[in-house]
Amino acid sequence: MTPNDWLQLALYLALLLALVKPLGAWMALAFAEQPNALTRLGGPLERALYRLGGVRADEEMDWRRYAVALLAFNLAGLVLLYLLQRVQGFLPLNPAHLPGVGAATAFDTAVSFATNTNWQSYAGETTMSYLTDLLGLTVQNFLSAATGIAVLLAVIRGFRRRSAATLGNVWVDLTRATLYVLLPLSLLLALVLTSQGVIQNLHANLHVPLLQAPVATSAPATQVLPMGPVASQEAIKQLGTNGGGFFNANSAHPFENPTPLSNFLEMLAILLIPAALCWTFGEMVGDRRQGWALLAAMLVIFVPLAAGCIAAEQAGNPALHGLGVDQQASALQAGGNMEGKETRFGIANSALWATATTAASNGSVNAMHDSFTPLGGLVPLVLMQLGEVIFGGVGSGLYGMLAFAVVAVFIAGLMVGRTPEYLGKKIEAYEMKMASLVVLIPCALIVVGTAVAVLLPAGRAGLGNPGAHGFSEILYAFSSTGNNNGSAFAGLSVNTPFYNFTLGVVMYLARYLLIVGMLAIAGALAAKKHVPESAGTLPTHTPLFVVLLVSTVLVVGALTFLPALALGPIAEFLSSVAH
Numbered sequence: 001m002t003p004n005d006w007l008q009l010a011l012y013l014a015l016l017l018a019l020v021k022p023l024g025a026w027m028a029l030a031f032a033e034q035p036n037a038l039t040r041l042g043g044p045l046e047r048a049l050y051r052l053g054g055v056r057a058d059e060e061m062d063w064r065r066y067a068v069a070l071l072a073f074n075l076a077g078l079v080l081l082y083l084l085q086r087v088q089g090f091l092p093l094n095p096a097h098l099p100g101v102g103a104a105t106a107f108d109t110a111v112s113f114a115t116n117t118n119w120q121s122y123a124g125e126t127t128m129s130y131l132t133d134l135l136g137l138t139v140q141n142f143l144s145a146a147t148g149i150a151v152l153l154a155v156i157r158g159f160r161r162r163s164a165a166t167l168g169n170v171w172v173d174l175t176r177a178t179l180y181v182l183l184p185l186s187l188l189l190a191l192v193l194t195s196q197g198v199i200q201n202l203h204a205n206l207h208v209p210l211l212q213a214p215v216a217t218s219a220p221a222t223q224v225l226p227m228g229p230v231a232s233q234e235a236i237k238q239l240g241t242n243g244g245g246f247f248n249a250n251s252a253h254p255f256e257n258p259t260p261l262s263n264f265l266e267m268l269a270i271l272l273i274p275a276a277l278c279w280t281f282g283e284m285v286g287d288r289r290q291g292w293a294l295l296a297a298m299l300v301i302f303v304p305l306a307a308g309c310i311a312a313e314q315a316g317n318p319a320l321h322g323l324g325v326d327q328q329a330s331a332l333q334a335g336g337n338m339e340g341k342e343t344r345f346g347i348a349n350s351a352l353w354a355t356a357t358t359a360a361s362n363g364s365v366n367a368m369h370d371s372f373t374p375l376g377g378l379v380p381l382v383l384m385q386l387g388e389v390i391f392g393g394v395g396s397g398l399y400g401m402l403a404f405a406v407v408a409v410f411i412a413g414l415m416v417g418r419t420p421e422y423l424g425k426k427i428e429a430y431e432m433k434m435a436s437l438v439v440l441i442p443c444a445l446i447v448v449g450t451a452v453a454v455l456l457p458a459g460r461a462g463l464g465n466p467g468a469h470g471f472s473e474i475l476y477a478f479s480s481t482g483n484n485n486g487s488a489f490a491g492l493s494v495n496t497p498f499y500n501f502t503l504g505v506v507m508y509l510a511r512y513l514l515i516v517g518m519l520a521i522a523g524a525l526a527a528k529k530h531v532p533e534s535a536g537t538l539p540t541h542t543p544l545f546v547v548l549l550v551s552t553v554l555v556v557g558a559l560t561f562l563p564a565l566a567l568g569p570i571a572e573f574l575s576s577v578a579h
Contacts, residue, residue, distance in 0.1 A: 001311045002329045008348040009306060012264070013299075016271055020295065023272065024279025030180035031153055031173070031284065042179060049175055060166035063523025066154055067516050069170045070147060074114055074512070077143055082110035084136045085128070094129035095204035101127060108500035113137055115511035116144035116393055118237065118244030118363055118486040119503060121495040125226040125247050130202055133246065138233045142186075145240030146177040148395030151515050152277065153177075155399045156284045158522030159423040162530045167522055181273070182240060189235040189269055197258035200231040230256055238269035241393045243363025243486040251353070251366040252342050263345055263366060267353050270362045274391040277398050285423055289541035294401055297549045298359075301390045302383075306355040309372075309379035313337050313351045317373060318576045340371025351376060354487075358383040361393035363486025370464070370473065370491040374573035377472065380487065381479055381569060386557040387442060388483040396484070399518050401549075405540070406435040406521070408552040412538050421537055424530040431521050438517040443560040445506045446482035450475050450564065458498035464491030468575065472568035481506045 029038040039046070050057050061069065085101035088094060101109070105122055112119040113136070122128075128137065150173035157167050194200050206225040213221060230246045234256055237244055247253040257263055275295060282291025314336040316327030329335030334346045341350040350367035357364055358380035369380055383390055389400040405422060410432050413420030420427040453459030453474045463470040473492040480487050481503045488494070494503065539545060 001307065001314055002335075002348075004329075004346075005310050005314060005348040009303075009310065009352060012267065012352060013303070016268060016275055019268075019272060020276050020279050023276035024283065024291070027181055027273075027276060027280040028283040030176050031280070038180065039176075046175060046179060049179070050171070053171065055169075055171040055175075057169060057172050059169060061169055062166050063154070063158075063519045063526075066167050066170050067519045070150065070515065070519075071512060073170075073174070074143075074147060077140055078110045078114040081113060081136045081140055082106050084132055085109060088129040088132045091129065091131050093131035093134070093202060095202075096126075096129070098127065098129050101132075104497045104500040105495060108504045111504040111507050112481075112486065113140040113242070113244070114144060115484050115507045116148060116240070116242055116361060116396065117481060117484040117507045117511070118242045119481055119488070119507065120244050120486070121500060121503075123248035124245055125228065130228055133233060134229055137244070138229075138236060141233065141236040141240050141242040142178055142182055143174070145182055145236070145242060145394045146174045147515075148241075148393050148399075149177040149181070149277075150174050150395070151518055152281075152395035152399045155402060155518055155522045156281060158525035159425060160285055161526045163528070164526040167519070167526060182236065185239050185269075185273075186232070186235040189239060189265065190231045192265060193231045193234055193262055196262040197254075198231040198234055198262060199227060199255045200229055201227055202229060203227040226255070234266065235269070237364060238266045238362065239273060239394075241270060241274065241360045241362045241397075243357065243361075245364060251364050252345075252368075257366060260344070260349075263349055263353075266364075267349070267356055270353075270356045270360050270364070271391050273394045274360055274397045277395065281398060287423075287541065290423065293541045293546055293549075294398065294405070296543075297401070297546045297553075298390050300546065300550050301386070301553065302355070302359050305359075305379050305383060305390075306352055309355050309376050310348055310351040312373050312376035312379070313347050315373070318573075337371075337373050337376065340368035342366065351379075354380050355383065356391075357487055358485060359388075359390045359392070361388045361396060361484045361486070363480065363488075365487055365490075368490050369476070369487060370489040374469075374569045374576060377476075377489070378565065378569040378573075381472070381476055381565065382557065382561075384479045384483045384485050385443075385446065385561045385565075386553055387439065388485060389553060393484060396514075400438065400514070401553075403435045403438040403518065403521070404553050404556075405549055406431055407439060407556075408545070408549045409538060409540065410435075411552065412548060416536070416538075418536050421531050422540055424533070425525045425528050426531055430524050434517045434521045434524075438514050438521075439556060441513050441517075442482045442510050443556075445510055446475075446478045447560065447564065449478040449482065449502060449506050453478070453498075453502070456498070458496065459502075462493035462496055462499065464493065468568055468572040472572065475564055475568050477503065478506060482510050484511050 029036050085106040089099040153173045154167040207222045233246050251257040278291040278295035282288035316336045327335050336347045353366045387400050391397050409420040409422045410427050473489045476489040
């Protein structure tokens with residue numbers, strides 16, 4: 001790694017950590033059960049929204065009712081988004097006169113955006129009308145992010161409440177997450193992005209004359225510049241860890257990410273809310289040390305992997321070393337592996353973005369992961385396969401990490417022969433079963449989905465590369481959708497009936513089975529009495545627990561995916577070194 005690489009990584013982490021406490025404190029106020037200055041200020045608008053929706057804000061729900069309401073709400077949004085895509089050709093705000101989206105692609109996209117995955121098997125600027133982008137995709141970016149936060153709030157109440165039968169009101173949680181957190185942050189970021197040149201309009205595509213006439217007489221003398229409401233979607237896609245992109249080139253497109261400042265801010269937005277929610281968690285359970293411990297566990301895994309990805313890309317392609325190609329960084333070149341990367345971002349910002357977007361369930365890209373070196377591409381794969389809990393999605397990453405924490409304290413309890421406790425609640429057989437399902441369901445979906453795709457001709461038909469790299473492309477696709485990430489190696493053609501259906505099913509199950517499991521844990525914990533700490537209680541805010549939690553995450557990931565990784569990126573690396 002070069003000094004610039006270290007500087008970029010350090011600057012990013014420093015600003016991210018500096019914002020954890022202020023934003024975490026803001027969210028703790030937004031979700032507090034007792035009135036405060038923030039909720040009093042937004043109270044009139046909040047109450048107006050409840051009246052409009054027929055919601056009784058003081059009516060609490062048990063975990064089953066909470067889950068049913070949340071699932072029904074998300075299913076309704078999914079269906080509406082599917083229908084909107086199908087009929088967009090007959091609706092306004094479609095200056096390019098784009099036709100309705102095909103059934104398979106519309107299904108895959110509707111599931112993708114409703115589940116906070118934002119996996120895209122289509123080229124955005126040539127597929128979706130402005131109305132579909134605004135009323136469908138952008139709205140789901142808000143609602144899917146709010147869903148993750150709502151589930152986390154229910155889980156926090158499960159730990160905090162004593163002998164309670166309810167977990168709060170899902171409609172209040174969704175409203176507050178949107179009104180006090182996602183909407184104001186998105187408005188602020190969108191304004192800053194427009195100042196940097198990210199476009200925001202409803203104009204038809206522009207046809208601009210070329211500066212130099214094409215050599216071929218049959219070639220067009222103009223270039224088509226796509227327009228659209230980009231900044232508004234860009235802001236919430238990053239802050240809500242949604243990912244996706246208005247353009248097919250995603251955040252590598254200059255209209256979506258034009259400057260070094262816009263690149264830094266968008267990259268910062270990816271991890272901002274997931275990191276700050278750790279502080280919010282500690283504040284809401286009454287022990288800030290618990291939140292710092294979870295954040296520390298995330299950083300212990302994230303920082304070495306980010307440095308490893310940057311180093312692997314900066315080292316360059318091993319196959320080119322023997323050909324005398326100069327891959328050293330200098331004042332005249334970035335060095336390393338620049339294939340598939342924008343020269344304006346270089347190695348550090350491309351590899352750091354790839355690490356951040358797969359640590360969170362974001363999935364946006366500013367470089368093509370399919371062109372990364374074998375070890376550089378291994379890092380995004382590993383981060384997704386660890387369960388998207390190293391920061392993870394907005395809300396979903398933290399409640400996923402809490403599932404691992406339940407497993408970790410259970411293992412510690414077995415070691416000393418004592419009933420495990422976490423945050424004053426005994427962890428018994430039911431909680432352990434649910435936590436195990438939450439941890440293992442994505443693993444099963446990825447492994448089984450990859451195996452089916454490799455075995456069937458329809459799965460292999462879209463491969464862009466043979467051998468180990470082709471296997472990595474399929475493994476990456478199912479790792480991404482099985483953990484609601486949404487990024488892709490991009491060498492695999494997935495806009496086919498086989499992949500649209502299989503990946504859509506995987507996305508749906510990976511999102512909602514885990515939500516039900518976590519709400520079941522929350523309901524069981526809320527009903528329990530608080531257990532006072534004793535000499536035998538394992539402290540869950542110490543470095544020892546951080547090491548135990550990190551070890552649990554790594555061991556589960558290694559036992560599940562190391563054989564598959566050995567067939568993909570590891571085999572590709574060994575092959576490149578051998579030649």
